[in-house]
Amino acid sequence: MEDAVNRAVVNQDSLFIAGGTNLVDRLKVFLDEPSELIDISRLQMQQISPMADGGIHLGALVTNTAVADHDQIRRNYPLLARAILSGASQQIRNMATVGGNLLQRTRCPYYYDTVFPCNKRQPGTGCPAITGINRGHAILGASEQCVAVHPSDMCVALAALDAVVEVASPQGQRRIPLVDFYRLPENTPQKDTNLEPGELITGIILPPLSFAKSGVYLKLRDRTSYAFALVSVAAAVDLAGEQIKDARLAMGGVAHKPWRATAAEEFLIGKPADIATFTQAAEIALQGAQPLAHNGYKIELVKRAIRRSLTVSAQGGGVV
Numbered sequence: 285m286e287d288a289v290n291r292a293v294v295n296q297d298s299l300f301i302a303g304g305t306n307l308v309d310r311l312k313v314f315l316d317e318p319s320e321l322i323d324i325s326r327l328q329m330q331q332i333s334p335m336a337d338g339g340i341h342l343g344a345l346v347t348n349t350a351v352a353d354h355d356q357i358r359r360n361y362p363l364l365a366r367a368i369l370s371g372a373s374q375q376i377r378n379m380a381t382v383g384g385n386l387l388q389r390t391r392c393p394y395y396y397d398t399v400f401p402c403n404k405r406q407p408g409t410g411c412p413a414i415t416g417i418n419r420g421h422a423i424l425g426a427s428e429q430c431v432a433v434h435p436s437d438m439c440v441a442l443a444a445l446d447a448v449v450e451v452a453s454p455q456g457q458r459r460i461p462l463v464d465f466y467r468l469p470e471n472t473p474q475k476d477t478n479l480e481p482g483e484l485i486t487g488i489i490l491p492p493l494s495f496a497k498s499g500v501y502l503k504l505r506d507r508t509s510y511a512f513a514l515v516s517v518a519a520a521v522d523l524a525g526e527q528i529k530d531a532r533l534a535m536g537g538v539a540h541k542p543w544r545a546t547a548a549e550e551f552l553i554g555k556p557a558d559i560a561t562f563t564q565a566a567e568i569a570l571q572g573a574q575p576l577a578h579n580g581y582k583i584e585l586v587k588r589a590i591r592r593s594l595t596v597s598a599q600g601g602g603v604v
């Protein structure tokens with residue numbers, strides 16, 4: 285691992301490659317043109333390990349399939365298993381790694397079509413999505429520079445679960461809460477994360493969360509497989525009788541990063557677990573949403589997804 289991070293610091297025009305399920309696509313169309321690829325696929329980061337506090341550590345090179353199939357994940361963090369299984373195809377999940385899933389880039393069609401300008405691809409050239417076809421784009425946290433959304437399902441569940449990203453550099457290791465790992469586009473849409481040059485993701489920590497067992501993941505998309513989310517919701521509710529003791533709520537397909545709805549979570553605490561409460565929570569979660577010409581439907585769609593997800597979680601969880 286030391287060799288890999290040292291090499292990446294020496295050559296900041298290099299990229300790490302593991303499963304390559306998004307990176308190879310980008311290389312094929314010259315979106316990324318690194319002078320060097322650093323193959324990390326055989327580093328010892330392939331373990332799923334229980335932690336002393338009851339949480340779980342996922343090595344960065346664990347495949348998406350291995351996470352979704354893991355007994356303890358399925359039992360204690362079912363929303364994570366369901367989020368992963370709702371994404372891509374079995375073949376891709378067999379190759380894709382946890383670390384790579386975190387670093388996949390937006391699927392904004394203008395970003396991939398080099399005929400168009402794109403601030404994320406080439407800063408300062410413009411964002412054709414703002415005035416173009418923007419049905420799949422952001423309704424929260426966008427900027428005048430970029431309205432792209434983050435594509436991962438797994439990361440929406442990780443955001444709801446308070447996951448922490450472990451990274452290594454020649455200076456040592458550091459931990460970044462997943463919600464702070466990602467950036468909003470602001471004036472630097474070319475940067476998706478707060479990783480420093482040369483830093484390598486080594487793992488993800490899932491803290492213990494007893495009520496994650498009732499957590500659900502709901503993904504809404506144009507077709508039922510092999511499609512990115514139009515919107516998605518990861519939700520978990522902890523009840524004391526009919527009253528909500530605690531809650532976790534995150535949304536996908538709505539912003540440049542997995543969007544944790546903390547104001548809605550705070551609102552839920554102490555309220556009765558009923559549809560009126562969940563409806564109000566959904567309103568709070570979408571406060572400040574700013575639709576573009578073609579994506580206004582996302583606001584109502586994600587509100588309904590929140591109501592349904594919270595309702596199913598309050599009933600004990602399961603398939604939404």
Ligand code: SF4
Nearest residue numbers: 392402411430431432
């Ligand atoms: Fe590029 Fe972002 Fe605009 Fe898409 S939304 S064209 S990624 S700048």
